[in-house]
Amino acid sequence: MRGGSVGRAERDIVARGARLHEAARAVVADHDRAAEAVRAALRPIHDAEVKRELDAIPVARLQDVTEGRLRLASVERSGLRTVGDVLEAGPYRLRRIPGVGERTVGQMLAAARRLSEAAHETVAVHIDVERPEPGTTALVTALHVLVEAGPDARRAADRATALSARLGPLLADARLAVGRVRMLLASQEKKERASAAVTGIRTLVDEADRAGLPGLLAQASVDLLRAPPSDIAAWVDFELRSAEYYSLLAEISGRQPDVAAAEGFLPDEIAERVRTQHLDDSLRRVSLRGYQAFGARFALAQRKVMLGDEMGLGKTIQAIAVLAHLAAGGRSHFMVVCPAGVLVNWTREIEARSTLRVTVLHGPDRHHAFADWRERGGVGVTTFDALRGFPVPAPGGEEVALLVVDEAHAVKNPKAKRSQAVAGWAERCERTLLMTGTPMENRVVEFHHLVRMLDGDLADSLGRRDAPAGSVAFRKAVAPVYLRRNQEDVLTELPSLQHTDQWEELSASDEEAYREAVLAGNFMAMRRAAYLRPEKSAKLDRLREIVREAGENGQKTVVFSHFKDVLRVVEEALVADGTPVFGPLTGSVPAGRRQRIVDDYTGAQDPAVLVAQIQAAGVGFNLQAASVVVLCEPQIKPTIEHQAVARAHRMGQVRPVRVYRLLATGGVDERLVRLLETKTRLFDAYARRSAVAEASPDAIDVSDTELARRIVEEEQERLGVRDTGLSAAE
Structure with missing residues (x-):
């Protein structure tokens, strides 16, 4: 102008x-x-x-x-x-x-x-x-x-x-x-x-x-x-x-929940530093609870830490929030190490909840994938065993901005090779986030090694003597590297029911058993193939981890399956782990005996597990003692799952109920879930609440035989095996 x-x-x-x-x-x-x-x-x-x-x-x-x-x-x-x-x-x-x-x-x-x-x-x-x-x-x-x-x-x-x-x-x-x-x-x-x-x-x-x-x-x-x-x-x-x-x-x-509890009762000076830490959400696709945002800020402000939140509080999304923040600030390379059983979950969660690029560093091509990740960046997701075969980052901590270690209690033994590999990476990475839902402060000796990965001087100051579990002095001493919150402190408004689909990659042994079932055209054998060889069963390994963590957090578990032989496999594995197991509660057990099993389970000390056939336990029993529910496989009728879960999620339940449905990728589970989801979802939801649906669940479910036939045929075509006929009822 x-x-x-x-x-x-x-x-x-x-x-x-x-x-x-x-x-x-x-x-x-x-x-x-x-x-x-x-x-x-x-x-x-x-x-x-x-x-x-x-x-x-x-x-x-x-x-x-x-x-x-x-x-x-x-x-x-x-x-x-x-x-x-x-x-x-x-x-x-x-x-x-x-x-x-x-x-x-x-x-x-x-x-x-x-x-x-x-x-x-x-x-x-x-x-x-x-x-x-x-x-x-x-x-x-x-x-x-x-x-x-x-x-x-x-x-x-x-x-x-x-x-x-x-x-x-x-x-x-x-x-x-x-x-x-x-x-x-x-x-x-x-x-x-x-x-x-x-x-x-x-x-x-x-x-x-x-x-x-x-x-x-x-x-x-x-x-x-x-x-x-x-x-x-x-x-x-x-x-x-x-x-x-x-x-x-x-x-x-x-x-919001009590501020001190949401902040893990950290000392004021640490809590204040964490509160002032900026958290960039531009590359994240999901909102955080207040305590989750604090957990992400804690990892950023303190740089090398252990997040020990109780199971079900969203440790994964807190880790993704840290990854997204660092990526928004220009950092390019990140590494997530986890058990093989949760590797698929990590890749799906990162893709669903952020815009970050994910590379799976697992399987026979893992070294080529590692070279690609090194060149292009993003989040590399690998297993404890695979990590041992990769070269550690260069000194100085600038190459890898964040190392995330899920189920970190798996590397608590300093003599184990996997622990040594993780420790080597933790030393060379700019930031490290160890994650475990196990209350490690109850085992100070094990806790000591994990702290050493994060801060050697702090580990030396703790000494090797046991400290009173949960004592104020101990919590204050480890506060610079350790944050834990419990459900009862921060889930004041979360729903009492949380569903998680737990996707697992079948082991080579699982794949072989599954292929044999597909070749035979046996739909029911396909559904339970993941448990036929227990010694190398990926689903069974994950189930045992869920039960162990639930027990260590003072929670009881109920395990449902359609198949009696799957329940026997689960029972034997858990008993071998030293877990008190009740049941199996099946249709052949008289009604009076079933109730005694439930009563004994309810009165047992934690940890305790009830194994039950889903049809037998789906109606007529109150299982409020259970706050963790595991479904060994997806059911053909969604109503069966809902009724079984409702045994634990009902009036009188005082803790949030966590439901895990164990699913195998690439086979019958994935096809079954997808086919059921493609039905008219809104109609199912409406009918499930109607009097007609309650009286006759079959009214809204597809034909079992037709569904089984479609899946068998599709799987035989995918695997390139000869169609030998359908034996869905076996």
């Missing part, structure tokens, strides 16, 4: 800035509206939960709050039995109770309100998928909008807020520049301010264009205004990814 004249270019810049500003404000408004819809749906449900809580607290508790100053006998005689009754009665009715004066009424109501406030802060809303009601349906559908929009919508809203704050004042100053007459009549100071504002707008608009922000804002607005196609669709999605729903619910409601 020379000489105070207004050019078309300046007007165009201001117009572009105004459109961008309007788009930013719209995204912020859309996101706020979606969040407010969640709060509005949550409010009556939460208030009802609080009322139930207060109605369960006896009036006598008011004595505790007032340190015994109240005399409540006459109040109870008047029919007011609970704190909820007192609050509902109010001051007028309370004053009419004989013997209750004005001062007592005031103290009583003040104490009741304190309990009410505490209940509002601590009571969590749990969404019951088995009993969808109008209120919970409204909450799930409101949450669905934000979950479906994903982290990109939240990022767009945050960027839009920042952009709007910068653009707004500039557009106000630049208004002068779009009118020739006003510009001519303006003072020199205003002209200069308008000119500077146009320059600022141009800079912001150009930056936004280069970053693709207009497209991001437009997509976010579309996503935030997209309602679910139906209530049923929202409920189905909630069942599939309930953790994401509860994560958003906790964030929007502001009802």
Whole structure:
């Protein structure tokens, strides 16, 4: 703008800035509206939960709050039995109770309100998928909008807020520049301010264009205004990814778990350093719970650490968050080491939850894959044994930005070659993240070696003598490298039921048994082939790991299978491990005997495992003692799985239930799961809750024989073996 004249270019810049500003404000408004819809749906449900809580607290508790100053006998005689009754009665009715004066009424109501406030802060809303009601349906559908929009919508809203704050004042100053007459009549100071504002707008608009922000804002607005196609669709999605729903619910409601517990009771100076650690989420596709974000920040801030969270708290996603942060900062090479049984899970989780490139460094071509990973970068995923064959990184720690070691308790023996290989890599990598759900502080000698991989000086300071398990002094001593949180401390709003499909690669022995079953056209033999040779069974090895970790965390397990011979294999393997096993509970066991088995299992000390035929245990038994459920193979009828899991996930269960379905890649399990999923998922979900479905589960399931025939034929074609006929019933 020379000489105070207004050019078309300046007007165009201001117009572009105004459109961008309007788009930013719209995204912020859309996101706020979606969040407010969640709060509005949550409010009556939460208030009802609080009322139930207060109605369960006896009036006598008011004595505790007032340190015994109240005399409540006459109040109870008047029919007011609970704190909820007192609050509902109010001051007028309370004053009419004989013997209750004005001062007592005031103290009583003040104490009741304190309990009410505490209940509002601590009571969590749990969404019951088995009993969808109008209120919970409204909450799930409101949450669905934000979950479906994903982290990109939240990022767009945050960027839009920042952009709007910068653009707004500039557009106000630049208004002068779009009118020739006003510009001519303006003072020199205003002209200069308008000119500077146009320059600022141009800079912001150009930056936004280069970053693709207009497209991001437009997509976010579309996503935030997209309602679910139906209530049923929202409920189905909630069942599939309930953790994401509860994560958003906790964030929007502001009802987070106890901060000290979520931060693993770390010393203040360490916790503060972790809190201030930035966490870049631009390459991550999933949101984190507050405690999960803290865990990722802990690994970044402390550089070489052990994450010892209890099973089911999402150690894998915390590790992926660290990987994504470092990749966003320009780091290129990362290594994940894990048992062979979870290698497939790691690759799928990284691909599903981040934009990072994954290379599997396993199998006969692993050395070629390693050379490719070294050249191109990304996340290399390998096994403990394969790692031994790869050259360690160069000294200095710059080649590999992060080494992740899953199931780190597997390398606790310093004399084992796998432990030595991991230790060599840990020494040469810039950062190391050891992960184990086993409470290692209960075995200080084993813990000592893992600490040495991370910090030799700290390991020396601990000494080799045993320390009191869980003692304050011990936790403080290992705080620089060790973070552990327990379910009961941080899962206040997570669902009581979590499903995990555990994909396993068949061993060579498994593959041979499977091929023989396919050649014979025996569908049932194909389904249980993974257990026919127990000594080299990949599924059985993973099952034993799950049971062991559950037991070490004080949890009981129930193992379901369709096949009696699979249950025998499982029982023999677990007994050989020294695990107390109850059952097998099968259809041939008389009903009275079955209940005694369940009662004995319930009364047993941890760890204990009940093995049961899924058809026999699916109906009529309460298995609340189990908080870990293992399904040895996928079932042909989904209703059978749901009914069996419901034996543990029912009223009276006090811990979250974790369900593991063991699946083999590339064969009958994968085809069975895919075929069942391609049925009309929403119809299944609706029918499963209907009276018709409860009375006749077969009404919504495909024909067993037809399904078996299709899978056998497809597998025979895939493996190139001769079709010898179907023997599905064997």
